[in-house]
Amino acid sequence: MIEIIDTSKSYEKGKKAVDRLNLKIGNSMIFGFLGPNGAGKTTTIKMITGIISADEGDIIVDGYSIKKEPLNAKMNFGYVPDNSDIVWRLKGLEYLNFIADIYRVSKEKRKERIEKYSELFDLKDNLNQYITTYSRGMKQKLMLIASLLNDPKNWILDEPIVGLDPIIAHALKTEMQQRAKDGGCVFFSTHILEIAEQLCDKIAIINKGCLLFEGTIEEVKEAKNQENSLEQLFLELVDG
Amino acid sequence: MDKTIFKLIGFNLKQLLHVQFEGLFSNKNNKTKNSKKVISRILMICLLIYAFLVIGGSWGVLCNSIFKYLSLNDKADIQIDGQSVRFDEYIVLIISFFFIMIFLISFLFTFLSISSYLSLSGTEEYFLTLPIKSTTFFASKVIYLTLVNTIYSMLLSIITLSVYGFHFKVSFDYYIIYLIISVCLNLFAVMISIPISLLLIRLFKFLKNKDTMAYLSIFIILPLVIGYNIFQQNIMQNISDPSMLNNFAVSIASITYSLSKSILSPIIFFIVFLARLASGSFGLFRYLYLIFSILLVTFIFYIIVVLFSRMYVSILTMTNRSRKTSFNLKRNSNYKQKPIYLTIFKKENLSIFREPSFFLNGPFVILLLPLIIGLSIFVQLNTSKGLDNVLSSLKQMPEIYYIYISVLASFILSSFASISSTSISREGKSFSIIKSLPIDPLQYFKGKISHALFFSFICILVINIPLYFIFPKIELLLFSALVSLLFSFIFHLISISIDLLNPKLSWENPVQAVKQNMNAVYSILIGLLFSVLFFFQMKIFLADIPTKIFAKFTKMPYDSNNIFYTLMRRTLFLANGTIRTDYIFCAGLFILLVIASLELVVIILALKNYFKSRFYKIES
Ligand SMILES: Nc1ncnc2c1ncn2[C@@H]1O[C@H](COP(=O)(O)OP(=O)(O)OP(=O)(O)O)[C@@H](O)[C@H]1O
Ligand SMILES: [Mg+2]
Numbered sequence: 001m002i003e004i005i006d007t008s009k010s011y012e013k014g015k016k017a018v019d020r021l022n023l024k025i026g027n028s029m030i031f032g033f034l035g036p037n038g039a040g041k042t043t044t045i046k047m048i049t050g051i052i053s054a055d056e057g058d059i060i061v062d063g064y065s066i067k068k069e070p071l072n073a074k075m076n077f078g079y080v081p082d083n084s085d086i087v088w089r090l091k092g093l094e095y096l097n098f099i100a101d102i103y104r105v106s107k108e109k110r111k112e113r114i115e116k117y118s119e120l121f122d123l124k125d126n127l128n129q130y131i132t133t134y135s136r137g138m139k140q141k142l143m144l145i146a147s148l149l150n151d152p153k154n155w156i157l158d159e160p161i162v163g164l165d166p167i168i169a170h171a172l173k174t175e176m177q178q179r180a181k182d183g184g185c186v187f188f189s190t191h192i193l194e195i196a197e198q199l200c201d202k203i204a205i206i207n208k209g210c211l212l213f214e215g216t217i218e219e220v221k222e223a224k225n226q227e228n229s230l231e232q233l234f235l236e237l238v239d240g
Numbered sequence: 241m242d243k244t245i246f247k248l249i250g251f252n253l254k255q256l257l258h259v260q261f262e263g264l265f266s267n268k269n270n271k272t273k274n275s276k277k278v279i280s281r282i283l284m285i286c287l288l289i290y291a292f293l294v295i296g297g298s299w300g301v302l303c304n305s306i307f308k309y310l311s312l313n314d315k316a317d318i319q320i321d322g323q324s325v326r327f328d329e330y331i332v333l334i335i336s337f338f339f340i341m342i343f344l345i346s347f348l349f350t351f352l353s354i355s356s357y358l359s360l361s362g363t364e365e366y367f368l369t370l371p372i373k374s375t376t377f378f379a380s381k382v383i384y385l386t387l388v389n390t391i392y393s394m395l396l397s398i399i400t401l402s403v404y405g406f407h408f409k410v411s412f413d414y415y416i417i418y419l420i421i422s423v424c425l426n427l428f429a430v431m432i433s434i435p436i437s438l439l440l441i442r443l444f445k446f447l448k449n450k451d452t453m454a455y456l457s458i459f460i461i462l463p464l465v466i467g468y469n470i471f472q473q474n475i476m477q478n479i480s481d482p483s484m485l486n487n488f489a490v491s492i493a494s495i496t497y498s499l500s501k502s503i504l505s506p507i508i509f510f511i512v513f514l515a516r517l518a519s520g521s522f523g524l525f526r527y528l529y530l531i532f533s534i535l536l537v538t539f540i541f542y543i544i545v546v547l548f549s550r551m552y553v554s555i556l557t558m559t560n561r562s563r564k565t566s567f568n569l570k571r572n573s574n575y576k577q578k579p580i581y582l583t584i585f586k587k588e589n590l591s592i593f594r595e596p597s598f599f600l601n602g603p604f605v606i607l608l609l610p611l612i613i614g615l616s617i618f619v620q621l622n623t624s625k626g627l628d629n630v631l632s633s634l635k636q637m638p639e640i641y642y643i644y645i646s647v648l649a650s651f652i653l654s655s656f657a658s659i660s661s662t663s664i665s666r667e668g669k670s671f672s673i674i675k676s677l678p679i680d681p682l683q684y685f686k687g688k689i690s691h692a693l694f695f696s697f698i699c700i701l702v703i704n705i706p707l708y709f710i711f712p713k714i715e716l717l718l719f720s721a722l723v724s725l726l727f728s729f730i731f732h733l734i735s736i737s738i739d740l741l742n743p744k745l746s747w748e749n750p751v752q753a754v755k756q757n758m759n760a761v762y763s764i765l766i767g768l769l770f771s772v773l774f775f776f777q778m779k780i781f782l783a784d785i786p787t788k789i790f791a792k793f794t795k796m797p798y799d800s801n802n803i804f805y806t807l808m809r810r811t812l813f814l815a816n817g818t819i820r821t822d823y824i825f826c827a828g829l830f831i832l833l834v835i836a837s838l839e840l841v842v843i844i845l846a847l848k849n850y851f852k853s854r855f856y857k858i859e860s
Pocket of ligand 1: 011012017035036037038039040041042043044860
């Protein structure tokens with residue numbers, strides 16, 4: 001459960017990247033976060049995860065405010081960044097162990113999870129390799145595994161599908177659905193409307209930092225009542 | 241060749257200058273940015289001037305003593321290797337010797353740096369995809385390499401020739417000729433170096449690896465630096481002795497003479513030719529020969545660009561194959577749980593040892609600096625046979641100096657190794673990952689500081705073990721190690737706070753995080769300041785305060801100019817075990833320890849909140 005309350009952020013004076021955003025992402029659902037380039041999706045996700053601080057408002061993860069109780073809030077989510085800038089000279093497994101240490105995952109649990117997810121995302125043969133030699137997709141797979149090490153209730157992903165091959169993308173989608181079914185909260189940003197339509201229980205569309213639409217996929221379909229209804233809605237809201 | 245060359249060179253230079261000067265402060269606030277930029281530029285320029293002065297100065301003194309001696313000589317023929325050589329030829333041989341050294345420096349710099357221009361950065365990969373001719377691409381690289389690698393050797397050759405010109409009273413136009421000769425000489429060195437380097441890299445693919453080259457460069461440059469140091473110290477000691485200078489001059493002339501007969505003769509031939517031009521042997525024909533040498537160097541440049549541009553591009557696109565190691569994910573030993581600060585400690589340690597630019601600018605300095613200083617002191621004392629004298633007078637030194645030396649040296653080593661002063665900057669873009677993880681800032685800093693202290697511990701060992709041979713007292717060793725460790729702790733806390741204030745997180749190349757980081761410079765200044773403060777602190781706590789207490793007890797009025805009290809302070813501070821009983825001395829040391837611990841606690845308490853709030857404020 002993630003609550004974004006009246007949150008604003010500006011990088012330059014007078015130009016808001018995110019403008020008084022209110023969103024509530026409940027449990028047992030996949031929530032799609034849509035918007036054109038530069039809409040403020042990454043900025044919002046970075047504020048949720050505490051990488052940048054909000055100028056105004058607050059964000060609550062499972063009851064913990066990221067401002068007031070950052071450690072508890074961070075313990076309750078797993079995060080996959082949009083571009084995986086790891087500059088540390090670590091091997092894949094060393095990185096995973098580092099993350100697991102920080103989440104205080106026990107030896108048995110981390111072994112089980114690393115084995116499971118590196119099998120699922122097909123990275124187990126590369127875990128002994130330096131991250132700096134990884135391809136873009138491999139880095140992303142590593143970040144996916146790392147984000148699942150503490151078995152988080154909330155899973156936050158910034159454009160996770162971009163750069164993954166169809167098999168891994170499928171595995172990821174299944175994992176997202178599985179987590180939502182088990183009562184978790186999955187929040188991800190994307191540009192690909194088909195994926196949003198296929199996966200999401202709820203979506204939100206933002207542009208220039210402002211929320212334009214929030215509702216369930218059913219509501220979208222009812223409102224437009226035609227094929228490609230999400231695409232129609234998106235074009236109408238953003239273009240028109 | 242077209243205008244693209246200049247655009248490419250300009251692009252490269254702009255990037256270099258940008259990382260040197262612009263990226264120093266990532267502060268978003270424009271007002272403070274400008275003043276800080278000015279300060280950092282001034283500091284940077286001061287450092288550059290300082291480096292020029294140190295390098296140019298010692299070289300200048302060397303040239304000066306030789307050319308001064310030669311200009312006062314009676315210009316008779318000289319015997320070299322059993323051959324009689326005319327005096328003007330003799331001068332040519334001596335100038336050639338300096339030229340050969342300068343040639344060697346440019347040659348080596350180019351060789352060592354070329355591999356870092358061979359691994360493609362993102363932008364360069366992009367350049368390769370553009371329709372730029374490979375000759376244009378390569379020519380721009382060659383000119384850029386020349387500009388970057390010959391700064392110091394240009395300086396040295398201009399100094400050599402100006403000193404020569406000054407003592408031999410050449411006419412004014414020669415100084416312009418000297419400038420052109422310097423350019424020709426260094427360009428020639430780069431032109432010879434590039435094809436050899438490219439061929440070597442082609443043959444031995446592992447040389448393309450930046451890491452390998454970084455380590456290789458240390459093992460090539462280090463002996464040279466130490467060798468030059470020893471060589472120069474020898475000269476300096478004999479500078480006033482004409483017969484020694486004469487021997488020296490004859491021996492360097494004979495080195496050039498025999499080199500010119502060796503397999504290197506074509507290269508030496510051109511160097512000697514330039515030296516002859518500089519020496520004034522060509523008289524009025526000098527301009528003709530000058531134009532000839534410019535044409536020759538340009539011709540060589542052209543030939544090399546045409547012949548080697550293909551090879552350059554093919555090396556650029558060549559990749560290394562690494563060996564595959566067997567690995568079993570199922571092994572239990574792959575998984576261990578560690579406390580947070582220890583896992584941060586481990587990550588720091590792995591990255592500092594695996595990243596050559598971190599290692600060579602960090603831990604390596606701790607071993608290198610004492611080695612160079614120790615070796616040059618040793619050589620200096622050994623040649624003048626004063627080592628025993630110095631050792632015995634060192635043993636007479638007040639024991640308090642032992643502690644002072646230990647603390648001072650650990651400050652200096654710690655600050656030069658810049659382990660704590662770049663510890664946040666080294667995280668680079670990955671700092672955002674750290675921020676998204678549930679890491680308690682205090683745990684994070686605990687990990688960072690224990691990592692810095694680990695290296696301080698090594699520093700202290702490196703310093704105290706040799707000191708122990710001078711003062712074989714184990715309790716002194718332990719005390720001084722402990723005091724040094726405590727003060728290093730304080731130093732690291734301050735230096736991490738400085739880095740935390742303005743970390744340099746946006747770098748592409750790890751060298752930028754450590755070498756082009758102003759925080760490292762600030763921390764060196766603070767280390768120096770600390771050592772001065774520490775001296776006064778010792779004086780106050782070990783001498784001034786006890787004397788005042790004594791005055792209070794004996795009810796003798798305290799006056800700092802009173803000869804009795806002055807003596808007492810001095811005795812307390814400087815006297816060694818013979819005058820002061822060990823009992824008082826140990827009490828003094830104990831006080832010092834207590835004070836250090838108290839200071840540490842105060843500083844930790846003062847910085848705690850700053851660490852916490854600043855950690856959350858940093859946005860890359
Ligand atoms: N570090 C930064 N400094 C200044 N402005 C920034 C910074 N990061 C983002 N912005 C600005 O904030 C706005 C929102 O950017 P953001 O990255 O959140 O967009 P996004 O929705 O993730 O876009 P995309 O779909 O392209 O990933 C943009 O106008 C961008 O220019
Ligand atoms: Mg984005």
